[in-house]
Amino acid sequence: MSFASPVFLWYFMPAVLLSYLILPKRWRNGLISVSSLVFYVWGAGEFVFLLLACMAVNYAAGILIDSGWAKERARMRQAVLIAAVLFDIGILGVWKYAGFFSTQAARIAESLGLESTAVISLVLPIGISFYTFHHMSYVIDVYREHRVAQRSPVQFVTYIAMFPQLIAGPIVRYNEISEQLSDTNRNRLSDISRGVPRFALGLAKKVIIADSIAPLADAAFNTPADQMTTGVAWFGAIAYSLQIYFDFSGYTDMAIGLGQMLGFRLPENFARPYSADSITDFWRRWHMSLSRWFRDYVYIPLGGNRKGKFNTYRNLAIIFLLTGIWHGAAWTFIIWGAYHGALMVIERLTGLGTRESTSLQETVLRRFVTLLLVVIGWVFFRAESLHQALTFLSNMFWPHFGPTPDTLLAAWSNQSFVMFLIGALVVFLPPRWVTGQVIETFGETRGKVIRVIVIGILLPYALISLAAGTFSPFLYFQF
Secondary structure (H helix, E strand, O other), X not given: OXXXXXXXXXXXXXXXXXXXXXXXXXXXXXXXXXXXXXXXXXXXXXXXXXXXXHHHHHHHHHHHHHOHHHHOOHHHHHHHHHHHHHHHHHHHHHHHHHHHHHHHXXXXXXXXXXXXXXXXXXXXXXXXXXXHHHHHHHHHHHHOOOOOOXXXXXXXXXXXXXHHHHOOOOOOXXXXXXXXXXXXXXXXXXXXXXXXXXXXXXXXXXXXXXXXXXXXXXXXXXXXXXXXXXXXXXXXXXXXXXXXXHHHHHHHXXXXXXXXXXXXXXXXXXXXXXXXXXXXXXXXXXXXXXXXXXXXXXXXXXXXXXXXXXXXXXXXXXXHHHHHHHHOOOHHHHHHHHHHHHHHHHHHHHOOOOOOXXXXXXXXXXXXXXXXXXXXXXXXXXXXOHHHHHHHHHHHHOOOOOOOOHHHHHHOOHHHHHHHHHHHHHHHOXXXXXXXXXXXXXXXXXXXXXXXXXXXXXXXXXXXXXXXXXXXXXXXXXX
């Protein structure tokens, strides 16, 4: 079930919000727990048992780590933590990467003339990359004594399975939300009134812009290699860059808005990433909850930037290689992560990642170069194979002209092109003007203006588009 599907918008969300308003406040977490499990079953079916098993293991591990018995036995406490983290990594590894590694092993065996090994084929459970990271965040925060273990099973299920962030984030660390779980004394009408505009903004981003651009990006990437031209390659790369931003940031706005309606403040995930003036700045603005997770639970424990330059560069490379692997079991994602890691190391070596621009001309140049590098990276991210990515990039940088391919002509429409142009305007907006946050500033004029436009114009248009059957799944559902 997607936030942008008619079933969710017409039935599920109204039923949950109505129940939230009617039921006693103390029942909030119970309502969210039950509705979240129903939400997951609707989309993932029997995989809910895998989710429940993971929750049971980590819930028990947290209580054991935080127990007086374990605190008197440091090694035992550490062993429980390691076991829980290895369990979570193992679950993610088996379900997400077993097929990839078994395929690579089979290819190596074939190339050596050996008997081919078995290839494992598993269906990827929806949201597994996100809820395994939530589980690891929980046990690590309890181990570090940043928070006490959650004794209430209902509150624990609410944290892990909360449907606004269950499928595609943002990744909510336990120390960010633990105090909110017990805070049920909320003004529910106020929360809903504040959350609806943010949700509507995200729905408009997804349905009006991302879904309109998607056919253009898909058509460009589906163009046969012998029909690919330089113009089509660049157009496709830019179209996909816009599509993934409006799709993913739209989902995040909807998740944050839903969380607000239910009395939770979820962390921000985007801050105008295409206005970044360096790759370092880009990763401070793109998928921020993932960046913070890797920083706090991997980069800093590895030593961060405290143990010399070589170790700093090594740690950066490791983090971004893991970021690529986290996104998907394919060489294209691995290379995408390594590509960004190499750019981060280069910026650290040259000082470009921390140096501020001294003139408008330098700012414009740095923003242009950064955006260019990001767009190139998205080609690897979107391509279905390494061969397709290299073919795409070769056409982008080696001039090749010809007629517009039939694939792109068939997908072309005035609406999609207009939305492409409107979406491209995001590049020119001020770096500090984050629309999702501005819309929540109830005391400012610009916040009021944006809310009127979103609620009065964009929301009805998005709903009409959905009623007409214009709907596609969120891109990050595949991760």
